[in-house]
Amino acid sequence: MPRIRVRKTRRGVFEPYIFQRASGDLLGGQSIRSVARAHGIHYSTLFRYWQRKKTSENARLPGYRAHNRVFSDQQEASLCQYLLKAADIYFGLSPKEPQATSLSRATSFNPTNVARFFGNLTCLMVRYGFQPEAIWNMDETSTVTVQTPSRIIAAKGKKQVGAMTSAERGTLVNLAMAVNALGNHIPPHFIFPRKKYFNNFVHDGPRGCIGTANGSGWMQEGDFVKFLHHFKKHSNAFKESPQLLLLDSHSSHLSLQGIEFCRENGIVLLSFPPHCSHKLQPLDRSVYGPLKRYINSTMDFWLKMHPGRTITIYNLPSIVATALPAAATPANIMSGFRCTGIWPLDLHIFKDADFSPAFVTDRPAPTITGEPATPVDPGVSPAAPMEPRVRAVDPGVSPAAPLEPGVRAVELGLSPAAPMAH
Secondary structure (H helix, E strand, C coil), X not given: CCCCCCCCCCCCCCCHHHHHHHHHHHHCCCCHHHHHHHHCCCHHHHHHHHHHHHHCCCCCCCCCCCCCCCCCHHHHHHHHHHHHXXXXXXXXXXXXXXXXXXXXXXXXXXXHHHHHHHHHHHHHHHHHCCCHHXXXXXXXXXXXXXXXCCCCCCCCCCCXXXXXXXXXXXXXXXXXXXXXXXXXXXXXXXXXXXXXXXXXXXXXXXXXXXXXXXXXXXXXHHHHHHHHHHHHHHHCCECCECEEEEECCCHHHCCHHHHHHHHHCCEEEEECCCCCHHHHCHHHHHCHHHHHHHHHHHHHHHHHHCCCCCCCCCCHHHHHHHHHHHHCCHHHHHHHHHHCCCCCCCCCCCCHHHHHHHHHHCCCCCCCCCCCCCCCCCCCCCCCCCCCCCCECCCCCCCCCCCCCCCCEECCCCCCCCCCCC
């Protein structure tokens, strides 16, 4: 069928002036049948047009017509020329795969939470004078024994193309690592879904890596404490040379043992606002994406080199050892800190368009007049302070510049007997 259909008859096609003359005759008092017969119009067609004409002066004309269009012929031609010109200067347009973003992430990333985080970050920068080699980001990501196959070249016209995978459903092994704003990274920490850990689990892993095991394979409080020991060893953190560690607000990072270890060894913890790591986490922005792709391609190569075998959790450290140097490059790491505005510090890195998904849940801040809106338990003395969020502030610093309560920070110099600041 041709793209532009050519009409074979003139049935149902009328010139506009015919209906204008017919309308004049009808206004002169003639009947619809006589006017229709005089102008060669079907009675029903003229009757429907006259009914619309009596209610609206700009009634549409009868007959076949094209579908409703958004652009005119001239606009469509201009748009076509623009796209062809853009392709000619190597600015071709390509489809983009959208990133799946949960509702909680879309609504939590708002100007209030981001401004609060950067306010706390600026406070710590001024207080300790952190340089890029002392600003670290720690995060976990999952590696699975079943890879996503890479794109391949197949025969033209073939509807379905298969690729070999290790199994239908894989086993998850968590991987935690830390990078600094200078482009360096420490060896990863693997968390295996096993009751007991043995050193041979990571014997082919990246040089200097460690591992732990628990029943779920996810980061738990004990695993985080072991990671902190691993981090101190490679970052050379101590009280005279504090290190800033940025991390998410997961419950496994809240253990008392871990906070005490950070306080004693010069590790300052600052957490991101909840559900904002997809925009504020340097590892998420520029390292873990390439790492997942390199792991998938390395798994494809491993299966080709070991026909008939499947990938187990004990093969993952060696696969990560091959993929990690290609993903955790200094350029990628520094790009992650730059695009999040952490280093160099840029308080206005995010524009209004970045906060657009949170617009539907925004509401004006309540104005406090008269009595406080928060009910107070009459059985509690006003002098008794409420339990603060997990946050420790250096008692040697004036309380005139407190940290915002929405983000947790653990700093130096707090003795066990000292009260926690609000």
